[in-house]
Amino acid sequence: MAGGIFNGNDANNTAEDGKTIVERCAAAGAPLDFWSVNNYAWASFGSELRSADFGVAKYQALTGLPIMISETGHSSTEDSLGDGAAERQPKAIPSTIWESLMSGAMGVHLFHWNDRSQFTQGYFLRERGFGIVNQDRTPKNPVYGNVLGMLRRMADIRIENLLGGSSNPAPDVQFFWSTNAEMVWPRANQEHAMIWGALKRAGYQPGIIDDAQFERGAYSNAPALLLSRCTQMNPRHLDTILDGVLASGVHVHANADLPGQFNAYYARNPDWIARMSSIFGLAVSGATPGFESSPTNNRPDYRLCRNGSILISLLNEHTNRATVMISAPALLSGRVVENLTSGGILTSDASGKVGLTLAGDDYVLLYAYPSRDGRDESLINSSPAKLWFESAPTAILPGVGFGVSMGYDIPLATGLKLFMNLERVGLRNRVFATAEGNALLKGKGTHELRLRIPDADLNDPLYVSSRAGAEYAFHAWLEHAGARISEAWLPVRVSLGVRPVAPPTTALVPRQNYQIALEWDELPAYLPGDTTPFGRTALWDSLRSTEQHYNLVLELLSGNQVVAANTFLTRSGTGRHVFSGVVPAGAAGPYTWAARVETAPNVVTSDLLDSFEGRDRGEDLLPFKPWFSYTYAQSNSPRILSQGIVKQGNDDQANQTAFLVVTNAANAGAFSGFGLIRGLTNAWALPADRKLWTNYLFAFAFKEESRLPCVLEMQVKDINGHWVEFTKPYQPGANGWDSIRASLADFVSSPAGGGFDPNAFVDLALNVRMQRTNATYQALFDNVLFTGPPRLADDFEDRTPGADYSRIVPWTGYGYDHAGHLDVKLNQGVGLPEAIDGSQSAFVVAWNRKDAGDFAGFGMFRPFAREWSLPGGEVVTSYSSENDLLRITGIARAASGNLTVSWLGPAVLQVANDVTGPWTDVPSATNPQVVQPSASPRFYRLRK
Known part of the structure; x- marks a missing residue:
């Protein structure tokens, strides 16, 4: 259960009854295994709460259970907790997690609310600042890199092995936290936290004891006892301070209040004046000196590992650079001291002191252990190297x-x-x-x-x-x-990158059709600064979903020569595609297949794909920019009641959609409607041949929450507002959604649209014609798609010069003549500096033979997929069928004495009496194959 949240605000300090809760749960037969705390430190200047140690230690003492940090972190979006907090977040978050584990937490959850905008609109804006990624799942740098580095460093040193079985050090000073003073509990909690942080910085190990422990004499477990905010005490406990605590040689200190003036019911303690004189010497002549005790070791924090080695925690709580000298003879003398945060040995034989320098907000974890006879007593690595x-x-x-x-x-x-x-x-x-x-x-x-x-x-x-x-x-x-x-x-x-779904056949003949299915997974984004998975934008930032593309290239090779190639352009980080082709007429085996994935940074596309992911949810215009809403009617225009972005569904597949709530007047006239419109970056000119308009595809999805009747319409508009349109009746499915899809060749003119100018195409509109008056339409729009025609520009600058077929992929050189010779094209590749501007150019070497006949020629061609890109980007992964393994995986002896031979891959088992052969196929061999041993050696191998 969540047992408290701790920060500097009194109102956020809860679960003071933790001990009672633990006891009652155990009595009811449902004992608690651990206690969880939302533990937040501050990163503001001048606060002792830069350390997160108090929240862990307090609940360890209060409940007697292991502590799990269910929430921690810092916000980068505001400074409401003090100056400098936001800027210090990137280094404060990893240090808080390191420190929480060193304080004894069994686990830490770094708070983040990436889907805040899916549940709230207009409030909790500060929650954006928590966590290591933004709401569109892009890394929040540098905190993302800092936390990643922290986690990998923890994995490197096997932090679980270091902390497992470790224990807290003995206390130097103990807080007496009595239930008699619960009237001032919130204020005491704040005071204790501040003093706790100051004591830790001074090198002391604080602890906490309660009433029961005090009465058992646990006050003698440390050299000093601190009565902080103890204005209310049991009179008997005040007597024990004099007769037991001081008598046992423990130093007593008070903070903020004179202790014991009142009991739990705020009645005055009768012996209070005498006790203050006896304990503290309030008369000037009897006043006692100051603290009168020194820390056992001059270091901020440490932890005892199960084999006696020591973890030492250092945190620079300010932004200034700090040079520190740790003086701890009892812990460090004669030990190796290793820096686990950055790596390396600080000293191999500490004299009890070790110095180092920390930058602002730096956290350093040191590890001290003895070394004997060339072997370190380290839980990480026993080698001195x-x-x-x-x-x-x-x-x-x-x-x-x-x-x-x-x-x-x-x-x-x-x-x-x-x-x-x-x-x-x-x-x-x-x-x-x-x-x-x-x-x-x-x-x-x-x-x-x-x-x-x-x-x-x-x-x-x-x-x-x-x-x-x-x-x-x-x-x-x-x-x-x-x-x-x-x-x-x-x-x-x-990730295995790109590979065939099934082993591709190499038993091919010229002019044979082939189909090869390739699949790929977990391709990374490749734009500078983008370290996210390739499919992120489609889910979280759809306006950017056409910025990055990959080319999948499939090649059929004969020897080292490519004889056929296919390309496919994708925006998906994980997927599957079936390639189709024909083996060239002049090709000869043996064949192998090769595949690779290349970045396609030179994609030129007219496509628009918008599913409204990545916007803040809310009822205003801004969330679905660059789309804008509109309404119209013959008279009495409809009124937009609400608009924005909304989340559909409650499962993992739920997505964001644009919405409009529009009321249609009772007297709207003969027509009325509403919709969304967006402009293009520049005016386009559609082809003069209308048949080529089939290359443009327009679509969107629509839902009306009450299934009210309407007509869906797509419009493309020119610079004067004239348009052509495509319409269909709204026919909702079981879930209320319908879609409309058509090529621009199917769009028609209308009297209302006027004379559309195809040379000045500037706007796309998603229009809805309402068919019921005096009604309120609740409309949802999603998955807007507009794909444009092929456009191509290739200067071959992104290839490595050389005579190699693959250098000009996806272009293919060819040669032909009247006589039908197969060797007209001799070579092809990329050259330097033959181009018109002195840069690289593609070349084809062709042979015009004497017997070529009436005609001969050569050239280059390339196919277009549904989308078009300029290839030649960086190869991120590849596959070759030559690397598929045929391997004997085992030869095992059975109880009968026979041997069992097993192998990988589709192969034929062969046997020979000598390693040089001759080799013969084992008749009817199956995998695995049982063979009988013989007196003379036998050799086995696999063949395809």
């Missing part, structure tokens, strides 16, 4: 190499070499890529390894994507003389 991930991709694709940067700190010159694998976790750590680095020198540094994972292999059932449930990790290690000295692991997501 330290290894960590400096930077690594979070997701990888086949076909494109990538780098992983490793940090290292090597105390001795031992000639260690760095290695790395990409492994599938849980399958005996099956290796899919490996890299070897150079020999590393003594000291601290970084080294990058380059890896490349294989493309999809349809014959390997163990090589599947993370999306399909597989888990992968980078595994790095330092090696000396063949022995692994130091190791590190980091999870990574693997």
